[in-house]
Amino acid sequence: MIARLGWRSGRMMWPATLLLSQCIVGVLHAQSAPGYTRNDYGEVGLMQTPTARMADEGELAFTASRTYPYTDYNLSLQPLPWIEGTFRYSSVSNRLYGPTGLSGHQSYKDKSIDLKLRLWDETRWRPAVAVGGRDIGGTGLFGSEYVVASKRFGPVDVTAGLAWGNMGSRGDIKSPLGWAWSGFDNRAGNTNQQGGEFNTLRYFRGPAAFIGGIEYQTPLDKLRIKVELDGNNYKHEGLGNVFRQRSPINVAALYRFNDNVDFSLGYERGDKIMATLTLHTNLARHAEPRKTDDPPPEPVRGLAATPDPPQGAAALPRKAPDQVDWDELSKALGANAGIDVSSIGRRGSELVVHGEPRAYFYPSRALGRASRILDNRVDQSIDWFTVAEENYGLPLDEQSIHRPRFIDALDHRIDMQELRRSAEQNAPGQQEEQTLYTKPPKRFDGGVSLGYQQSLGGPNAFVLYQFSLNGAATYRFNRNLWWDGVVSVNLLNNYDKFTYTAPSLLPRVRTDIRQYLTTSDVTMPNFQLTGTKVLAPDVFGMAYGGMLESMYAGVGGEVLYRPYGERWAFGVDMNWVRQRGFRQDFALRGYKTVTGNATLYYKTGFHDVTIAASVGRYLAKDYGVTLDISREFDNGVRMGAYATITNKSGTQTGEGSFDKGVYFSIPFDLLLPHSSRARANFMWEPLLRDGGARLYRRYTLYDMTSDRDSELFEKNLEKALD
Incomplete structure (x- = not known):
């Protein structure tokens, strides 16, 4: 039973750890402290009790808490102002995970997912109200539902509500919903041994308990006091645990070290000490650090803002386009x-640079720097500069700026509002063009990097890890056809503890992961040939073949229709694959199949939420649907979750019941002192199972064309002046 954190298809996710460590030192830039604090379970709340409060959208928090016998590790995300999600590993220290021959003396581990929805926010006369569930899709060990209301009175925030299940096991009243339907009077069993299913037969059923409390902001800015009424009497805990509760009143003090670190110390059950540490940051408000490692932009001649004599190209005379040293x-x-320039062309008085942006996350920054360079070399016969963005040989869009107005903006003669009227973003290839210069692609590229991957929550050890040295190489035959490969060498791991292979009633398309990780110290996760082509206006194609990922080799293709300026796109991929040998060399095993999906992508326009719905055939020859919902903030940070349900039953799929996971993606540009277009990706999958398993394709056309309808240019046009 393996939960994976930070590893998928060879992509290393150590930057997530880097991000959390930055919280301790203030996350590069000071931020306003969140108004609300977190409870033992990582939710915005008191100690055992959630409140109706929500963190600011874009908030990310890691909370570790300890109250005997439970140690909880919680990751909480706030993708929307009224949705809070929490993902947890719980350790029950007085129970063993399993037989000592398998798990040694490792304590029992439980995985759970929480969700809280705010129904309405607080007004002058009305409290905020929220409804939620704890452990809604796991074993149900901590399964609870609740409705809470919160109202602030000066420095005191008051919360009151009702809880069902584990949180409300004191059972103060009969089911308050029994009048509507008698089925609400009784609750099904406390836990679901299968795990991973949504336990709808228990939601809001059975007796309920009153919960609530207060949070007091003391005159000391960094200190808060919490007092709560615990709805759990601890007589009905999972795994046969029964605890004495001397008092249902819990108390704690929270100290905020800085805007990103909270520490709580308290007393629960009347005789148990509680300690909680929370690291939190707001990804949506996270600003890029100063780019001290970037080269300064070229100075532009004649600006009042730069009176020093021009140097280099800025000091040379401007030339007509047919005389420029391209x-x-x-x-x-x-x-x-x-x-990375592919060609340069002219359309009347417009100069067009075709190429692939490699360094700057914000397109406007690349356009601004390119405009300075062009202005220093090209005479006044050109009055528009355009960067025609490409990716893997596919034209995506064009960003243009009026040369005189750009120079006026650099010299502070016009404001940003006027500059915006002189900048455009258009579909590529709209006009006839005279080619002035063509540059062949760089044939070979490569590099070496350190990699880290880990699995969490398995029976052999809570953390299984590996450090590796990875070598990557790419050879380009032309801009639309290339080969690339990766070789990985093990440096350090604890996979000697990895002995467990999960049971499965389906073809073992993923549950043989242990053999792939432990058979060889030198592996080749990827070795493939890839080609791209524009098939028609707004229609993109890709074909590929080779060792496509660590477990599968084969051939495949994808076609994507992505009309420019529209919110939607539609793509189809089809792949014939065969299972690779455990050593991840060129050897193949007997299992083979055809897998593919038809996917509709839709940007809703609501809080920058994108929905991707796929229908298709998966690796275990099962058929089903995958739904992926994500939110992208203005600075490029993305949060999302997905779930896959197929025609195979939960019994056939095994523990986990269906494939699901959550993820967030952070541009490196927000973390580093130099500009970057790369991303730090974090993927949390509770269990790796065979049902709903997808091919981990190295490239997808939707990702390749992600800048096609990007709003980063318009929203961040001021970065052209950096």
Whole structure:
């Protein structure tokens, strides 16, 4: 039973750990302290009790708490102002995970997912009200539902509500919903041994208990006091635990060290000490650090803001387009604007640079730097500069700026509002163009990096880890056809403890993961040939073949229709694959199948939420649907969750019942002192099972064309002046 944190298809997720460590030192930039604090379970709340409060949207928090015999590790996300999600590993220290021959003396581990929805916010006369569930999709060991209301009176925040299940096991009253339907009077069993299913037969059923409390902001800004009425009497805990509760009143003091670190110490059950540490940051408000490692933009001649004599290219005379040293200009664009130029063309008085942005996350920043470089070299016959963005040989869009107005903005003669009227974003290839310069692609590229991967929550050990040295190489035949591969060498791991292979009634398409991780110290996760092509206006195609991922080799293709300027796209992929040998070399095993999906992508326009719905055939020859919902903030941070349900029953799939996971993705640009277009990705999958398993494709057309309808340009146009 393996839960995976931070590893998928060879992508290393150590930056998530980097991000949390930055919380301790203030996360690069000071931020306003969140108004509300977290409870033992990582929810915004008191100690055992949630409140109706929500963190600011974009909040990410890691909470570790200890109250005998429970130690909880919680990751909480706030993707929308009224939705809070929490994902947890709980350790029950007085119970063993399993037989000592399998798990040694490891304590029992439980995984759970919580969800809280705010029904309405607080007004002058009305309290905030929220409804939620704890452990809604796991074994139900801590399964609870609740309705709470919170109202602030000066420094005191008061919460009151009702709880069912574990949180309300004191059972003060009969089911308050029994009048509507007698089925609410009784609650099904406390736990679900299968695990992973939504336990709807228990939601809001059975007796309920009153819960609530107060949180007091003391005159000391960093100190808060919490007092609560615990609805759990601890006589009906899972795993046969029964605890004495000397008092249902819990108390705690919370100290806020800085805007990103909270520590709580308290007393629960009348005789148990509680301690909680929370690291939190707001990803949506997270600003990029100063780019001290970036080269300065080229100075532009004649600006009042830069009175020093121009140097280098800025000091040379501007030339007509047919006299420009395009090779030198192309190198300058690569070094200073981060654009890998493929060609340069002219459309009347417009100069167009075609190429792939490699350095700058914000398109406007690349355009601004490129415009400085072009202005220093090209005469006044050109009055528009355009960067035609490409990716893997696919034209995506064009960002243009009016040269005179851009220079006026640099010299502070016009404001941003006027500059916005002189900048455009358009579909590619709208006009006839004279080619002035063509640059062949860089044939070979490669590098070496350190990698880290880990699995959490398995029976052999809570943390299984590996450090590796990874070598990657790419050879480009042309801009639309390339080969790439990865070789990974094990440096350090504890996989000698990894002896458990999960049971399965389906073809073992993923549950053989142990053999793939432990058979060889030198592996080749990827070795493939890939080609792309524009098939028609707004229609993109891709074909690939080779060792597609660590477990599968084969051939496949994808077609994507993504009309420019529209919120939707539709794609189809189809793949014939065969299982690879455990050593991850060129050997193949006997299992083979055809897998593929038809996917509809839709940007709702509601809080930048995107929905991707897929229908298709999965690796275990099962058929089903995958729903992925994500939110992307203005700074590029993305939060999301997915679930896959197929025609195979939960009994056939095994523990976990169906494939599901949560993720967030953070641009490196928000973490590093130099610009980057790469991302730090975090993926949490409670269990790795065979049902609903998808091929981990190295490339997807939707990701390749992600900048096609990007709003980053318009929303961040001011970065062109950086």
